[in-house]
Amino acid sequence: MSRVIVFNKPYGVLSQFTDKGTEGSPRLTLSDYIDLKGVYPAGRLDRDSEGLMVLTDDGRLQARIASPKFRKPKSYLVMVEGTPTPEQIEQLRRGVTLKDGPTRPARCDLIDAPDLWERDPPVRYRKSVPDAWLRLTITEGRNRQVRRMTAHVGLPCLRLVRWSVGDWSLDGLAPGTWRLAPGG
Numbered sequence: 001m002s003r004v005i006v007f008n009k010p011y012g013v014l015s016q017f018t019d020k021g022t023e024g025s026p027r028l029t030l031s032d033y034i035d036l037k038g039v040y041p042a043g044r045l046d047r048d049s050e051g052l053m054v055l056t057d058d059g060r061l062q063a064r065i066a067s068p069k070f071r072k073p074k075s076y077l078v079m080v081e082g083t084p085t086p087e088q089i090e091q092l093r094r095g096v097t098l099k100d101g102p103t104r105p106a107r108c109d110l111i112d113a114p115d116l117w118e119r120d121p122p123v124r125y126r127k128s129v130p131d132a133w134l135r136l137t138i139t140e141g142r143n144r145q146v147r148r149m150t151a152h153v154g155l156p157c158l159r160l161v162r163w164s165v166g167d168w169s170l171d172g173l174a175p176g177t178w179r180l181a182p183g184g
Contacts, residue, residue, distance in 0.1 A: 002056055002057055002058030002061055003036075003038075003039060003056060003057045003058075003180065004054060004055070004056045004058075004061070004168075004180065004181045004182065005034065005036065005039050005054070005055040005056070005178050005179070005180060005181065006052060006053070006054055006055075006168050006169075006170075006173065006178060006179055006181045007030070007033065007034060007052070007053045007054075007055060007173075007177075007178035008050075008051065008052065008053075008170055008173040008174060008175050008176065008177055008178070009030075009045055009049075009050060009051060009052075009053045009175075010028075010050060010120075010175040010176050011047075011048065011049070011050045011119050011120065011121075012027070012028060012047060012048070012120075013027075013028045013029065013030070013032070013033070013047065014027055014028065014029045014030070014047055015030065015041055015043075015044045015045045015046075015047075015053060016029055016030060016041065016044075017029055017030045017031045017034075018031065027047070030053075030055075033176050033177075033178065034055070034178055038057045039055040039056060039057050040055060040056065040057070040062060041053055041054070041055050041062075042054045042055065042056055042061070042062040042063075042065035042066045042165075043065060043066040043141055043165070045162055046144060046147075046160075048160075049160040049161070049162065050119065050159075050160065050161045050162070050175065051076070051077075051160075051161040051162035051163060051170060052162045052163060052164060052165055052168065052169065052170050052173075053162075054165050054168055054181075055178075065165060065166070066141065068139070068140045068141055068142075071104075071139040072139065072165060072166045073137050073138070073139055073164075073165075073166060074137065074138055074139070074141060074162060074164070074165050075107075075135060075136070075137040075162070075163045075164045076135070076136045076137070076138075076146050076160055076161065076162050076163060077111075077114050077116070077133060077134075077135060077160075077161040077163050078133065078134045078135075078136050078146060078150060078157055078159070078160055078161075079113075079123065079131055079132070079133055079157070079158040079159035079160075080131060080132055080133075080134060080150050080155035080156065080157055080158060081129055081130075081131055081155065081156045081157075081158055082129070082130060082131070082132070082154065082155050082156075083130050083132055084110055084132055084134065084155055088153040088154060088155060089108050089109075089110060089134075091152075091153045092106050092108040092134075092136065092149060092150070092153060093105060093106060093107065093108050096149055096152045096153060098142075098145075098148050098149070098152060100142060103138070103140060103142075103145065103149060104138065104139055104140055106136055106137060106138045106139075106149070107135075107136070107137040108134055108135070108136050108137075109134065109135045110132060110133070110134060111133050111134065111135050112133065113133050114133060114161075116161060117174065117175050119159060123158050123159050124158075131158060132155075134150070134155075135163075136149070136150075146160060147160060167182075168181055
C-alpha cells in the first residue's frame, strides 16, 4: 500500500527536500515541514507559488501524477492584475500558444475572491490597478505554465495557489501542514 501525503506549501518554500542554492542563505524546503522518510514530490510548485503538493513513496503513482500524458487535472486560484474580459477568459479556455508550443484547452472561470490565508509577504496592493481572481484548471504542468498563460492574455499573475490535483485538494489544510491521504 503506497503512502500519499498532501501538503499545503507556503510561499517561499522550495518544492524539494534539500537546497542546493547559494551558500550562506539557506532557503526553506520540504524538510522544514515534512519529517517523513521515503516520500517524494509528484511534480513541482514554484517557490513563489503556494498550495497543494502531493508526495508519495510509490514511483509509478508519482509518474502518473506528474506526467502530462495522464492528463491529471490541476486547479489553481489565480489573482491577476486587471479586470479579465470575456475574450481573455475564452482565450485561456481554448488554450494559448506559448514559446514552447500551444497549451491544451483549460477550464477558466472568473470567481469571487476566495477566503484564503494571508500570504507572507502580502501581495503588493495598488489602489489604481484593479485585480481579480480566476479558477484555472489545466491538464499539463509545464514550467510556470499558469503564470505564462495569464501573462500571455494580458493578465499578469499576482498570486498563485494550487488548490487541487486530481481528487486531492487543500480543503481544511493550513499552510505548512500535511496529512496522509487516500492513494491515487
